[in-house]
Every structure is written in structure tokens, then in C-alpha cells.
Amino acid sequence: MFRSILIIFGRLLKSSKKNNSRVFWPFILLLTLTVLSFNEGQFQKNQNSAENNLSSILYITPGGGDESQGPNFFVPPNTPTGSGNGSLDKDSFTNSEPINERPKLLWGVDPSYRAPIGGGGSGNDVGSSGKDNTEEKYKIPDQSEWISDNSIWDSVQETDSSVLEQKEDKAPDKLKVDIDFPYQYDSNQNPTLLIPNTGRLREKRPYTNVEYDQTAAHMHHASDFDIKLTLDFNMAKYERLDRAGRLDYVNQKLPQETVINYQNAIGQSMCPLFNIPGKTTSVPGFAGKHKIGTELSIQQSPNGINMLSIILEDGTHISSFSITNDQLKRIINNDFWVLRDRNL
Amino acid sequence: MIKKHFNLLRYKELLQLEESGKISFLDLELVTYKASISEQIHYNRKKDYFLLIHEYLSRVITPYKFRSKFLQMRREDSAKATIILENFQKLEVFTLAKDLEKFSDLISQISTLCLEFGEVWDGTMERMSESEFYSLVNNHYLQLQEAFPFGNFRNQAYEYLVDRSFKILMFTIGLNILLILLNIYIINIQ
Numbered sequence: 001m002f003r004s005i006l007i008i009f010g011r012l013l014k015s016s017k018k019n020n021s022r023v024f025w026p027f028i029l030l031l032t033l034t035v036l037s038f039n040e041g042q043f044q045k046n047q048n049s050a051e052n053n054l055s056s057i058l059y060i061t062p063g064g065g066d067e068s069q070g071p072n073f074f075v076p077p078n079t080p081t082g083s084g085n086g087s088l089d090k091d092s093f094t095n096s097e098p099i100n101e102r103p104k105l106l107w108g109v110d111p112s113y114r115a116p117i118g119g120g121g122s123g124n125d126v127g128s129s130g131k132d133n134t135e136e137k138y139k140i141p142d143q144s145e146w147i148s149d150n151s152i153w154d155s156v157q158e159t160d161s162s163v164l165e166q167k168e169d170k171a172p173d174k175l176k177v178d179i180d181f182p183y184q185y186d187s188n189q190n191p192t193l194l195i196p197n198t199g200r201l202r203e204k205r206p207y208t209n210v211e212y213d214q215t216a217a218h219m220h221h222a223s224d225f226d227i228k229l230t231l232d233f234n235m236a237k238y239e240r241l242d243r244a245g246r247l248d249y250v251n252q253k254l255p256q257e258t259v260i261n262y263q264n265a266i267g268q269s270m271c272p273l274f275n276i277p278g279k280t281t282s283v284p285g286f287a288g289k290h291k292i293g294t295e296l297s298i299q300q301s302p303n304g305i306n307m308l309s310i311i312l313e314d315g316t317h318i319s320s321f322s323i324t325n326d327q328l329k330r331i332i333n334n335d336f337w338v339l340r341d342r343n344l
Numbered sequence: 345m346i347k348k349h350f351n352l353l354r355y356k357e358l359l360q361l362e363e364s365g366k367i368s369f370l371d372l373e374l375v376t377y378k379a380s381i382s383e384q385i386h387y388n389r390k391k392d393y394f395l396l397i398h399e400y401l402s403r404v405i406t407p408y409k410f411r412s413k414f415l416q417m418r419r420e421d422s423a424k425a426t427i428i429l430e431n432f433q434k435l436e437v438f439t440l441a442k443d444l445e446k447f448s449d450l451i452s453q454i455s456t457l458c459l460e461f462g463e464v465w466d467g468t469m470e471r472m473s474e475s476e477f478y479s480l481v482n483n484h485y486l487q488l489q490e491a492f493p494f495g496n497f498r499n500q501a502y503e504y505l506v507d508r509s510f511k512i513l514m515f516t517i518g519l520n521i522l523l524i525l526l527n528i529y530i531i532n533i534q
Contacts, residue, residue, distance in 0.1 A: 030518055213466075220462045236408040242471060243464040279369040288469070300369050304378075304426035318465055324422040326379040326386075327459075330452050332372050339460055341480060344469045 177257045179264045186212060191260060195267040197315070199282030199295045205315045208270060208297075214317060215263045216250040217243045224307070224322040225265035230254060266320045269307040270297040285310075285336030287318070288344025294318075296336050298328070310338055350380065350438040382425035383448035384440050390492065392417065393451060397485050407474055411458040418455050443491075450488045454481055 175183070175191060183191040190212035197208050220239055222229060229235075233253045241249055250259065272280045285296040287310055297309040306328050309320040323331070331338060358374040361367045367374060386393065396417070400410035428434050441447075457480055461472050 030522055217464050218462070235412075236406070239408055239462050239471075243466070246464070281368065281370060283370070298370065304422075304429070319463055321459055323459070324379075324382055324418055324455075325375060325425070326383050326448055326452050327456060328370075329372070329375045329379040330449070330456070332370060332375060339463060339469075341457065342460060342463060342469055342472065344465065 175260060177260045177264070179260060179267075181264065181267045188212070190256070191263070193263045193267050195270050195317075197282070198271060198280070199297065199311075200284060201295060201313065201315075208311050208315050208317055210263045210266050210317045212259060212263065213247055214319075215266065216254075216259050217246045218319055219246070219250060219254070219259075219262070221319065221321040222262050225262060225269070225320075227258060227262045227265060229258065266309065266317065269299050269320055270309050270311075270317075283336055285331075285338060287312075287337070287339045288342050289340065290344065291337065292344055294338070296331075296338065308338070347439040347441055350435050350440060351377075352432060352435050355435065356432075378425075378429060379448075380440055380444070381428050381435075381438065382422050383444050384438070385421040385424050386418070386451055387441050387444055387447050389417075389421070390447060394488070394492075397454065397481065397488075401478070401482055401485060407477065411461060414455065414458050446491050447488070450484050450491070454484050457481060457484075 181193045181195055183193045186192050193210040194207040197206055238249055280299040282297045285294050287294040293313050295311040299307040306323045308323050310318040355377045399405045461477055464471050
């Protein structure tokens with residue numbers, strides 16, 4: 001359009017110069033005025049669009065959760081199940097040590113499994129009365145009695161793998177994403193991650209519970225943990241919603257894997273990791289207008305970013321987000337008092 | 345403006361103490377040294393912060409845009425500070441404003457409000473209302489204005505509006521005159 005206007009002006013100028021010289025200079029003036037105004041408008045428009053593009057990059061990033069990750073972590077069978085309302089029975093964890101490693105073998109799902117040779121039977125096989133019988137049963141035979149028929153071993157292997165396949169199919173506790181912590185399902189069949197507590201209350205409560213719903217209600221801090229949200233996730237709309245509305249919105253717009261990845265990232269920000277040299281510590285603090293006792297977990301990454309996590313004394317994780325050094329200074333100066341303007 | 349130099353010698357000592365495990369990374373003196381760099385960077389662009397807060401309070405920008413822009417500016421400053429903290433040559437000549445503390449404290453309070461605005465918890469802590477947020481930001485802004493009297497942004501905003509309106513008007517009038525002349529020219533040719 002701008003080009004066509006210029007062409008028309010050019011033709012007009014050419015003809016006006018030939019026919020009437022009095023019209024020539026006012027034409028030049030008008031042309032300059034119009035071109036200047038037009039360019040100004042274009043510049044403003046470009047600036048605004050650049051700003052919009054930037055904000056879209058900052059708050060809505062493309063791509064969803066990584067669904068290509070296979071199942072790879074299982075809740076140990078000894079881990080207690082949910083009490084029905086999403087909360088966890090803390091005392092029941094004292095007797096079971098959740099495994100913080102990925103099982104390498106398929107039979108890792110069954111800790112009661114014992115090799116029949118050498119070490120005796122499992123707890124189920126060995127009763128108090130049948131101990132001698134079992135020892136006799138699994139006694140290593142003399143070398144003269146050894147059988148060199150390989151087909152026996154083939155049949156044993158077949159039996160074992162079929163049993164394991166059955167176990168894998170029946171395993172109800174598989175998650176679709178790779179996580180680093182033990183977990184437990186809440187009443188909505190969403191996982192609550194159990195993060196080992198490194199703070200002063202670790203004797204009293206060994207785990208911090210990072211609940212699915214509480215995490216889903218804090219997607220506005222997801223960018224701090226490099227969690228990618230879907231393109232149609234409107235953060236401005238999400239922020240205006242109350243807690244229940246936020247949960248509905250997350251269920252509509254985000255796959256469960258995204259929230260679980262976010263839970264996992266929060267968990268990592270609360271415990272020292274060997275592969276990422278960061279400084280992690282847990283300190284007693286306060287939260288809310290009424291100064292409720294809390295535990296604050298602070299992690300400083302090698303690139304100078306501080307992650308603050310707020311945990312209630314009963315082990316419920318409230319929120320995690322990044323803070324700058326001057327905010328950290330202010331928190332230390334205020335005796336680790338956070339959410340000061342909130343009615344917690 | 346009175347300035348003071350960054351005490352690099354003491355900062356190095358504190359870093360060594362931290363490395364040897366004698367002090368924690370949460371040691372107040374060490375954190376204060378680290379924070380002073382980002383505070384100075386905030387201070388250097390205080391006009392931008394004032395303008396952004398003023399735009400929000402004048403309802404020129406939405407609350408969401410204000411919060412996200414404010415936090416983004418803070419993150420940018422913090423990233424710059426991290427780079428400077430690793431460069432001892434720059435730290436050696438780095439100067440700090442004397443009234444830095446007051447400014448950074450108020451700005452930090454607004455930043456904390458932005459961060460904590462969306463915090464909710466299981467029914468007992470609902471999201472902060474927009475009016476409450478507005479009122480708290482306004483309180484801090486008044487304190488900022490009192491401590492750091494700055495240009496009247498109300499006039500600046502109006503000036504900007506008038507300037508833009510004038511340019512649009514000029515463009516429209518210019519285009520109309522040209523169209524009239526074009527029409528006259530076509531009539532003359534015919």
C-alpha cells in the first residue's frame with residue numbers, strides 16, 4: 001500500500017511540475033509529512049508486535065510433556081497406600097525405606113524375592129517349623145549328582161520370564177514419566193511425591209509431601225523450573241482463577257505428565273543432588289500474617305539462582321519459586337518470615 | 345550522588361570462608377555483598393521501575409502484565425549481577441549508591457508481592473484480591489516517591505498520549521488532502 005501511494009505521488013509530482021509549478025512545493029511538503037507520520041506508526045506497530053512476541057516466548061512455550069519416557073519407577077510394595085483423602089500417614093513410613101533407585105531388573109518390583117540357591121528361601125517359604133526341611137530342599141548336591149542336561153535350564157528360564165511378565169502387567173503403580181522420588185497415589189489417583197527431609201524435623205517426619213493438586217495450583221512458577229507448558233495455556237486467565245478453578249483448568253489444558261515433571265523438579269530443588277553441585281539447606285522459618293511455623297528449603301544453583309520452598313511443619317509442601325539475592329537477603333533479615341501479607 | 349566502592353577484599357575473604365565451610369551460603373554478610381550488585385543495577389534503572397509501577401497504578405497496563413514485566417526486569421538485573429559477581433576486575437571498580445538500601449528494600453517488597461500474589465493453599469489461603477494487591481503496591485509506591493522524588497509521570501503519560509494523537513491526526517489530514525488533490529487532478533485531466 002505504501003509503495004503504491006509513493007508511485008501515485010511520483011506521477012502527480014511529475015505532472016504538477018510540468019503543468020503548474022505553484023502546486024509543486026506544497027506537494028513535496030505534504031508528501032514528507034505523510035511519509036514521516038506513516039513511518040512513525042509503522043515503528044510503533046513493529047515495537048508492539050516485538051513486545052508481544054517476547055511475552056509469548058516468556059510465558060507460553062511450545063511443547064508438552066515428554067510422553068516418550070517409558071515406565072521406569074515403581075513404588076516399593078511396602079510403601080503404605082493413601083488414606084483416601086489425599087493425605088499420608090506419616091508414622092507408617094518409619095518402618096519402610098522407600099527405594100530411591102530405579103530397579104534395574106524386572107524382579108526389582110518384588111523385594112520379597114530371594115534366590116533359592118545359597119541364601120535360603122524367602123520369608124514366605126521359610127516358616128518357623130519348616131526351616132530344616134527347606135535347608136534340606138535347597139542343599140547343594142554332590143558333584144557326582146550334577147545333571148548336564150541344558151534343556152532343564154531352558155525350561156526354568158521360560159517359567160521365570162513368564163512369571164515376571166505377568167507381574168509387570170499387573171503392576172498398578174507405574175508412572176508414565178521418569179521421576180527421582182518414591183510416591184504414593186492420592187484419592188484422585190494422582191501421585192504425591194515423597195521428598196527426603198534434610199531439615200531439622202527429619203527425625204519427626206522423614207518426608208516432605210509434594211502433592212499433585214498443590215503443584216497444579218502453582219503453575220505460575222513452572223517457568224522457574226524450566227517446565228514447558230502447552231501453547232494454549234493462558235497464564236493470565238489461570239492467575240485470575242481460584243484454587244479449584246486452577247485445578248480444572250490444568251486438567252483441561254495440561255497432560256498429567258507436565259505436572260508430575262513439575263513435582264519432580266520441585267523435589268530436586270529441596271534435596272542435595274550429587275550430579276548437580278548446588279547448595280541446599282533447610283532452615284526453620286515462619287509464614288503468613290500469623291507467623292505459622294514452617295520449614296524453608298533454600299537451594300543455590302551454580303549459576304546463582306536461589307530456589308525457595310515453603311513447607312509446613314506437618315510436611316505439606318506449599319510453594320517453590322526462584323528468588324533473587326536481594327530477596328534472599330530480605331528473607332534472612334526478617335528471620336525467615338515469608339508470605340507476610342497472606343492470611344495462611 | 346554520594347557513592348561508595350564495593351569492598352572486593354572482604355568479599356573475597358567471605359568467598360574463601362564459604363568454600364572452606366566456615367560459613368554457610370546463607371551467611372548474611374555474604375548474601376548482602378552479593379545482593380548489593382543486583383540492587384545497584386535496579387537502582388541504575390529506577391526510572392523504568394517507577395514508570396512501570398506508575399503505568400499499573402494509572403491502569404494503563406493490566407495487573408498481570410505489570411507483575412510479569414516487573415519480575416522479568418528483576419530477573420534480567422539479577423542475571424547481569426551474576427555475571428558481574430564472577431568478574432573481579434569489574435567488581436574492583438564497581439560503585440554503590442549510598443541510598444541504595446532504602447530503594448532496594450521498597451522495590452524488593454513490591455517484587456515479593458508480585459511473587460506471592462498467586463499463592464493458594466487448600467482452601468485456607470485463597471489468592472490475594474486485585475484490590476488488595478493494588479493498595480499494597482500503591483503504599484510502597486508512595487514511600488518510593490517520598491524517598492526518591494522523581495518526575496511527574498502523570499504529565500508524562502498525558503504528553504505521550506497527546507503526542508501520539510497529534511501524529512495520527514497529521515497523518516489523516518495529510519492523506520485526505522492528498523486524496524482531494526488527486527481527485528482534482530483526475531477531474532482536470534478529464
